Amino acid sequence: MNLLELTALLFLGAFTAGLIGSLTGLGGGAVIVPLLTIVFGVDIRYAIGTSLVSVIATSSGAAAAYVKEGYTNIRVGMLLEVATTIGALTGAFVAGIVAPQVIAIIFGVVLLHSAWQSSQPREEHVTGGPPDRLATWLKLDSTYPTPNGPQAYQVHRIPAGFGLMYVAGVLSGLLGIGSGVVKVLAMDRAMRLPFKVSTTTSNFMIGVTAAASAGVYLHRGYIEPALALPVMLGVLSGALLGARALPGLRTRSLRLVFAVVVAALAIEMLYNGITGKI
């Protein structure tokens, strides 16, 4: 394959990943590494570097729209970014000492979990009860737009959310993914933020998390411009299209289809890691 053909194919693959990633709130990064290693036979280290770049592009592109619409909770995002950036630096450091096979196996496990998680139905919880004292002190409670006007919500269990965010950061730095699934899990389940606030704040944080480890990977020589170019531009155009289609779009069936694809890729990654074919 010559460079022109590879560029065109990578662009198409990344465009699809960016579109679905943005619609499901899971980020395109989860499928970029398997796409590059399994379909295109790229070394996993180049794949991780490329994926991180695409993750920053998706996050920043989509976050620009969500922040302006008032879904994103910037205070929650900034506070939790302390945990994710420290985690990302830890992950990038660990990635430099473990074997690529180990990374492939961890990737497979995380991807399987993501597939399972994204196939779970979402129920919007009612935020009520007494306000959390730590959340009040940190001024985290806010409102978000709904068709019936602004809706107030409260933030809960901040230490649990913070801990989960550190894990999300480690996975991001180690695997080159946005780890939106863990981030949404931390905010949606642990901190009980409204689902749309969780997904958009997660998207907002992903770019910063990925930038923390992307610096380390750049200096390590993992970021190859010929791969990063089509993947970054492809993911970006897909994500922008997805962000425009967000309000009111039903994503349940899409999440299910995506879950099946992600599960298949996860099994392939696990197999390659265990048999040492990566």
Next chain:
Amino acid sequence: MATHTDTAPTAVGSGHAPAEERMEQLVGNLLRIGVLIAAAVAFLGGIAFLAHYGLARADYATFRGEPTALSTLGGIVRGALALHWPAVVQLGIVLLIATPVARVLLTVVAFAVRKDWMYVLVSAVVFALLVYSLLGG
């Protein structure tokens, strides 16, 4: 689409304080502009790059690691100024990585203007970690 345009009047329906909304608009604009500039630089460099090397064999199955010219900030900037096309593409990618970093710096300033010192500290810690990573600490 017509049904959505009237329900999404940007930040107007979010219920956030005016100062909060101004920061959201600023952050949103910065992210958009940063990504646009990064994508434009990478795209233009990429066209020239593909025009030169498009028919070369593409093989990334073995990891060799990027040379210093493409893996250090100094090397990338020098290469890009000399119109070494892979370095121009890489400069676009560095600008993309720098976009969230600039966003965090903007957040530090925005919280400082509002004398919200707790969040100035929080954002400054994140900014310091990002700079440490990008400068190759």
